[in-house]
Amino acid sequence: MSARTKATLVSSPETTVLGPRTLEAGGDGVAEKRAGAKSKDELRNEQVVRILRILHDLGRAGGSDLYALAERYGTTVRTVRRDLAAIQDAGIPLITEDGEGSRKRWSLNHGAADPVASLIEASHFLALRLAMESSVIRSNGGMFAVMEDLAERIEKALGTHGREELRELDRAFFSWEKFAWREAPREVLWPLVEAISKHRVCEVHYRAPSSGNDVKTYRVLPLRLIVHNGGLYLHAWYGKFKTVLLLNLQRLQDLKVTEQTEPLPKEYDPAKLENSAFGVFIGKTAESFVLRFDAYARPYIEERKWHPTERLEPLPDGGVMLRFECTPSYEVTNWVAGWRDHVEVIEPEKLKVEFRGYGEWLSKKYGASK
Secondary structure, eight states: OOTTTTEEEEEOSSOEEEEETOOOOOTHHHHHHHTTSOOHHHHHHHHHHHHHHHHHHHTSTTOEEHHHHHHHTTOOHHHHHHHHHHHHHTTOOEEEEEOSTTOEEEEEOGGGOGGGHHHHHHHHHHHHHHHHHOHHHHTOHHHHHHHHHHHHHHHHHHHHHHHHHHHHHHHTOOOTHHHHHHHSOHHHHHHHHHHHHHTEEEEEEEEOGGGTTOEEEEEEEEEEEEEETTEEEEEEEETTTTEEEEEEGGGEEEEEEEEEEOOOOTTOOHHHHHHHOSSSOOOSSOEEEEEEEOTTTHHHHHTSOOOTTOEEEEOTTSOEEEEEEEOOOHHHHHHHHTTGGGEEEEEOHHHHHHHHHHHHHHHHHHSOOO
């Protein structure tokens, strides 16, 4: 076995590097151990899993940026920088390119794949098992044949024992997002992935219930696929009106990928869009929401972050005031209504009016009969 295939993860106080057959925890891990938080083995396993999954992210079309990786894995940008340095120190070539705003996107240099074939294939194996089981892939003979070939190469590179170890890693993760991918229409999903990676303009025929289910045609630049609430959505740049459209893949009636290419629009900032929306739906003007939750709801409100702009204010009666700014949508309305009698709307006024009307309808529909 060559030195390259024997490489394992090592970290030091200065950086994390890959070295032959040795694995130690240092840097932040040392501080954590002193605090008695985690053992060396636990830190090592976390690092191994994180770097394998980062490799998988960097191997995707378009790669990823430091801040997205740090948020995804619940760590700091500094730690992600060390992980990327470790990957490069191991001889795995990475490239950077301009992304949205001032952020740089990192990705694997697939043009220099030979020196890192075994590690790349190992990380891909985590996703390959789910993809091979998908009915979408099985019904696409060409794609399934490609994955079968990749599986054979992985087996040769890792051997039976290595594959079983990776399966155990895979079992540690579960995501409901897989259902969205499985249910996505394959005739538009894979062409869209290619169009996004190559910045190709597409002509789409789209049916929206809000416009009477009439089919409309748009010429757009697909930007990013988004999983939300069990559905798969697309951010697409509509150059005619210089705006970002949110399209549900289930409503795409037809898709044509053209040969025309366009650069990413400077106006597209997914982080800004995320901050402006409560969920996934994009609006134009943000409004202030002020909600008073009672003592029963308070621990549920405090235990997680509901919106990037949120502020919490504990109240003397044991409740909590939640404030945030977002564009109005049915998502935020439904979320507030879901708390029933444990929430009071302070602002905005039009949400109070909406709930008042809803309450009157409920009383009329379900009120006690005389």
